[in-house]
Amino acid sequence: MILLTSKTEFANRIEGLEQGADAYLGKPFSVEELHTLIGNLIANRIRLKGKYSGSSTQEGKRAPIVLQSSDEMLMDRIMKVISSAFKKMYGISPTEYKEANEE
Structure with missing residues (x-):
């Protein structure tokens, strides 16, 4: 959460951050600064998700789920x-029959 506010006093900033804000921008703010902040927050979330999701350590340990339709x-x-x-009629499987007749 990014707080955009006209309250720029130090106590107000600390209060906002203690309430869970990721960043605190006082007015007037720079759009470039806001874009950079948003980009950094998104990048950090993606990095944390990858680190703590365990997806990289689980690769190869989990079997992919294969779903079949009723058809x-x-x-x-x-x-x-x-x-x-x-196989009961001819004593061999259809695959073996096919392979024998392809030669």
């Missing part, structure tokens, strides 16, 4: 049934 799940089940029936 994809149905097709997977159908393909398993067909593959199982094919």
Whole structure:
């Protein structure tokens, strides 16, 4: 939070900062100073988020979540049934049959 106020006394600035303000700008203020302050605050938040989120230390430790639609799940089940029936009939899987006939 950035306080933009006409109260420029030291006691007012301290009170604002103690209430949780990240910065305190007294009027009149420079737009360039405000932009710089905003940029610094955003950069610091991003840096802190990256440091404390644990995302860099968790890379490779967590498995990605893969979601399937109901259509994809149905097709997977159908393909398993067909593959199982094919293997019972011919003694080999459809993949093995395909590979043998591609040569």
